[in-house]
Amino acid sequence: xxxxxxxxxVEFKIDPETNFWGIGDQxxxxxxxxxxxxxxxxxxxxxxxxxxxxxxxxxxxDKCNASCPYCYxxxxxxxxxxxxxxxxxxxxxxxAIEFFESRGVKGSIVFHGSEPLMNRENIxxxxxxxxxxxxxxxxxxxxxxxxxxxxxxxxxxxxIGISLDSPDEVTNDALRGxxxxxxxxxxxxxxxxxxxxxxxxxxxxxxxxxxxxxxxxLHEREVSLCLINPVRGTQxxxxxxxxxxxxxxxxFIKAVDTAIELTKQGRRIVIGDFANLLLGIIAxxxxxxxxxxxxxxxxxxxxxxxANGECYPCGEFIGMQEFTGGSIFNSTIEEISDSDGFRKVMxxxxxxxxxxxxxxxxxxxxxxxxxxxxxTDGSMYKKSYYCDFYRKVIEHALRVILRGDTWxxxxxxxxxxxxxx
Amino acid sequence: xQRVVDMNNKNEYxxxxxxxxxxxxxxxxxTHYVMQSEDSPF
Numbered sequence: 001x002x003x004x005x006x007x008x009x010v011e012f013k014i015d016p017e018t019n020f021w022g023i024g025d026q027x028x029x030x031x032x033x034x035x036x037x038x039x040x041x042x043x044x045x046x047x048x049x050x051x052x053x054x055x056x057x058x059x060x061x062d063k064c065n066a067s068c069p070y071c072y073x074x075x076x077x078x079x080x081x082x083x084x085x086x087x088x089x090x091x092x093x094x095x096a097i098e099f100f101e102s103r104g105v106k107g108s109i110v111f112h113g114s115e116p117l118m119n120r121e122n123i124x125x126x127x128x129x130x131x132x133x134x135x136x137x138x139x140x141x142x143x144x145x146x147x148x149x150x151x152x153x154x155x156x157x158x159x160i161g162i163s164l165d166s167p168d169e170v171t172n173d174a175l176r177g178x179x180x181x182x183x184x185x186x187x188x189x190x191x192x193x194x195x196x197x198x199x200x201x202x203x204x205x206x207x208x209x210x211x212x213x214x215x216x217x218l219h220e221r222e223v224s225l226c227l228i229n230p231v232r233g234t235q236x237x238x239x240x241x242x243x244x245x246x247x248x249x250x251x252f253i254k255a256v257d258t259a260i261e262l263t264k265q266g267r268r269i270v271i272g273d274f275a276n277l278l279l280g281i282i283a284x285x286x287x288x289x290x291x292x293x294x295x296x297x298x299x300x301x302x303x304x305x306x307a308n309g310e311c312y313p314c315g316e317f318i319g320m321q322e323f324t325g326g327s328i329f330n331s332t333i334e335e336i337s338d339s340d341g342f343r344k345v346m347x348x349x350x351x352x353x354x355x356x357x358x359x360x361x362x363x364x365x366x367x368x369x370x371x372x373x374x375x376t377d378g379s380m381y382k383k384s385y386y387c388d389f390y391r392k393v394i395e396h397a398l399r400v401i402l403r404g405d406t407w408x409x410x411x412x413x414x415x416x417x418x419x420x421x
Numbered sequence: 422x423q424r425v426v427d428m429n430n431k432n433e434y435x436x437x438x439x440x441x442x443x444x445x446x447x448x449x450x451x452t453h454y455v456m457q458s459e460d461s462p463f
Contacts, residue, residue, distance in 0.1 A: 022438065022439025036441070043443075275462070279462060282441065283462065285444065286443055286444035288461065288462065411462055414444065414462040415442040415443065418441040421438060
């Protein structure tokens with residue numbers, strides 16, 4: 001059923017079940033809607049309930065050379081100090097390749113933290129050995145990256161996400177450690193214009209006012225993609241740093257509009273999180289990120305492997321034993337993804353959350369993040385702490401569509417039209 | 422094409438619009454991690 005929301009005095013008609021949307025003559029919209037409704041229901045069902053692992057996050061080490069106050073990993077995991085040996089890492093990679101090949105896909109491995117470059121030698125060795133069979137990514141704080149490493153990453157076409165929390169050195173280093181800012185600036189020069197680069201900013205109370213400046217700062221350094229993620233309150237430290245959602249929305253929207261204005265001036269910069277919400281409206285099945293859909297991607301499109309081989313639906317669940325899927329060394333990927341722990345997360349849908357079930361945006365935002373809500377409320381079946389943030393940002397995404405700015409956020413060449421009015 | 426001007430925001434908006442897109446390339450999307458490539462909608 002089409003429902004109405006007004007944005008800047010313009011009435012949008014939206015069907016929250018399929019994310020069909022439109023503005024204009026009611027009868028024309030209803031005619032179009034009923035002609036495509038069946039196809040859109042099927043599309044949304046596939047998007048939400050397809051279970052097909054295409055990516056593994058692998059933490060090759062428990063060790064970290066930083067102590068960010070909002071780290072999502074429990075202290076008892078980080079303090080184990082386990083490094084995966086080459087043989088262990090190789091076993092994980094070969095198991096992944098066998099699984100992906102059986103499904104006819106080229107899958108992805110992303111080395112994640114703690115700090116993956118604390119096990120640099122082994123991860124570079126497997127990238128060297130298997131870069132033709134898999135897509136590789138590294139999420140790093142960048143502190144241990146040398147210029148020759150940057151060359152290797154570019155040569156092997158490895159995606160790299162580098163953490164940077166502020167354009168202001170004092171603010172950044174207070175969050176990420178002394179010397180981090182200057183090191184990242186150097187690294188960004190080595191990776192300048194590299195298509196596989198993105199910069200990740202975690203929004204906290206300390207940097208939320210700087211998001212628009214952050215976008216300008218990155219644009220000046222020719223970064224074309226950044227992720228600006230709200231901190232997830234899965235640990236005590238991160239919980240204390242969560243911004244007030246409505247205020248955060250204002251700051252985030254300023255950053256979005258800054259990115260659009262800079263892009264219009266000639267060189268693209270995109271905030272991936274916003275682009276993904278916009279895709280949720282105009283091209284749901286083309287979404288890249290799987291946090292803002294329910295069930296989320298945890299356990300059904302990807303899962304996380306810790307340094308001792310234990311598997312969790314997502315990194316945010318690491319340490320929550322009730323969600324573990326067993327060991328990658330003792331189980332098949334099919335067994336892990338079929339485990340009770342994973343099924344708990346994969347069965348979490350917005351329809352079971354009373355406030356979300358009646359929300360127009362339920363299939364655009366998806367009530368993230370289940371791990372965060374479970375940590376704070378003891379149940380995944382509550383609305384997100386960031387509900388008001390998502391509402392404001394999705395309303396702004398509708399405004400961006402109205403303004404005709406969609407293609408200053410998304411790449412039109414990667415999409416094709418299913419229908420239009 | 423009909424257009425309307427929102428005086429508050431000084432924006433000129435189309436008043437009739439609805440569209441749906443999908444990914445042009447098989448394999449793009451739904452990765453959770455940003456794997457940039459030519460087929461990425463970002």
